[in-house]
Amino acid sequence: MSQSVLISGGGIVGSFLGLELAAREIPFKIIEKKPFAPSINDHIRSLTLNLSACERLDYLGVTTISSLIQRMKVFDGSGSGKLSFDCGEANIDFLAKVFSFNDLREALLRKVESSVSVGDEITSFKQIDSGIQASLSNGSILESNLLVIAEGRNSNLAQSIASENFSKDYEQVAKTFLVEIPELNRKEAIQVFHEKEIFALMPYRNGTEINQFSVVWSMPKDLALDLSLANISTHLQKFEKKLSCNIKVISELLSFPLSAHHLDTYCDHGVCIIADAAHSIHPLAGQGINLGISDAIILAEEIERAANSNKDIGQLAFLKKYELRRKALNASMIKGVDLLFNLFQQDNPYFRLGRNFGLKMVDKFSFLKKNFILHASGIQKI
Numbered sequence: 001m002s003q004s005v006l007i008s009g010g011g012i013v014g015s016f017l018g019l020e021l022a023a024r025e026i027p028f029k030i031i032e033k034k035p036f037a038p039s040i041n042d043h044i045r046s047l048t049l050n051l052s053a054c055e056r057l058d059y060l061g062v063t064t065i066s067s068l069i070q071r072m073k074v075f076d077g078s079g080s081g082k083l084s085f086d087c088g089e090a091n092i093d094f095l096a097k098v099f100s101f102n103d104l105r106e107a108l109l110r111k112v113e114s115s116v117s118v119g120d121e122i123t124s125f126k127q128i129d130s131g132i133q134a135s136l137s138n139g140s141i142l143e144s145n146l147l148v149i150a151e152g153r154n155s156n157l158a159q160s161i162a163s164e165n166f167s168k169d170y171e172q173v174a175k176t177f178l179v180e181i182p183e184l185n186r187k188e189a190i191q192v193f194h195e196k197e198i199f200a201l202m203p204y205r206n207g208t209e210i211n212q213f214s215v216v217w218s219m220p221k222d223l224a225l226d227l228s229l230a231n232i233s234t235h236l237q238k239f240e241k242k243l244s245c246n247i248k249v250i251s252e253l254l255s256f257p258l259s260a261h262h263l264d265t266y267c268d269h270g271v272c273i274i275a276d277a278a279h280s281i282h283p284l285a286g287q288g289i290n291l292g293i294s295d296a297i298i299l300a301e302e303i304e305r306a307a308n309s310n311k312d313i314g315q316l317a318f319l320k321k322y323e324l325r326r327k328a329l330n331a332s333m334i335k336g337v338d339l340l341f342n343l344f345q346q347d348n349p350y351f352r353l354g355r356n357f358g359l360k361m362v363d364k365f366s367f368l369k370k371n372f373i374l375h376a377s378g379i380q381k382i
Helices: 012-023 051-059 101-115 221-226 232-243 288-308 316-344 349-364 366-376
Strands: 005-008 028-032 046-050 066-069 071-076 082-086 096-100 116-118 122-128 131-136 141-144 146-149 164-180 188-194 197-203 212-220 254-263 271-273
Touching: 005 012, 005 131, 005 141, 012 028, 012 101, 012 288, 028 101, 028 141, 046 051, 046 101, 046 288, 051 096, 051 288, 066 197, 082 366, 096 101, 101 116, 131 146, 164 221, 164 316, 188 232, 212 221, 254 316, 271 316, 288 316
Parallel strands: 005 028, 005 146, 028 116, 071 188, 146 271
Antiparallel strands: 046 096, 066 096, 071 082, 122 131, 131 141, 164 212, 164 254, 188 197, 197 212
């Protein structure tokens, strides 16, 4: 029985899901409303993929430029607390890889482009006996056994079958840009928690001799409104002092509002929701894209299992297995990151003392760090 999957959204995770289905010889079609022309600033955006996601990319034959992270250091900017993670502590080759958003998107698209329809949009769908019937913006109708919604946050299609059971505006903005820092190790990532700011540095496209890093700097909205290329050097001084380095900004500044959400259900008969369409998270742990890729992998496994059993791949009972395997894990990560964010936002001096003590203590226990590394890398599940 030949069955097919219709994917609404051809971004990173939608394209990744297409590749997973292709590897399992399951027909699919991706509908993407936006042309894939890169913008002038796409090279500034970075994505950090954990070890498990990177191994899957290798298996699927996706190759592009990336930068290794073999060690990560975390600092409390208001005290002496420090925590470091090294891939050797967990006997793995690296913790994560950092990709240019544009490079990874293009590498994925090259693999699936024959199955992508660009310039169209699924405006609505209805459930039928064989799965779903989707209406496109060009007036055409498509039928499929399963519709996968991978459109990102605020998807109208997702909202037609699910509601948010968690939603939070962090009242913060993430500024992302590229820098040169000669003094830092090009295989290290760094994160500094300073008052209500979170300053993260990831090694970035280091095919040259230049120590180039991608910055994701979370900050209150009032600071974000004031920050510009003209005054950024003044605001960076506290991080230069903490890290004993000189930071040279080499790109424009991009801005993203920070929020988190989670839907109460991921699926209905003939339709399911993945990645940012189903959940979003504060970027301080760098797990957003990894949660989405894990969604795609698990969904592809469940689709294959149903297909191999000659069962309807859009049957709710099979889709609920995907939800069962992913929803609680995603919820625990979202809530855990939210708790960590709240902990580092506290102004109380006793909280600060506790944070510094906690970082120092965790740094002394190798078994705790090893378990954290294995969870963050995607090797172990919570």
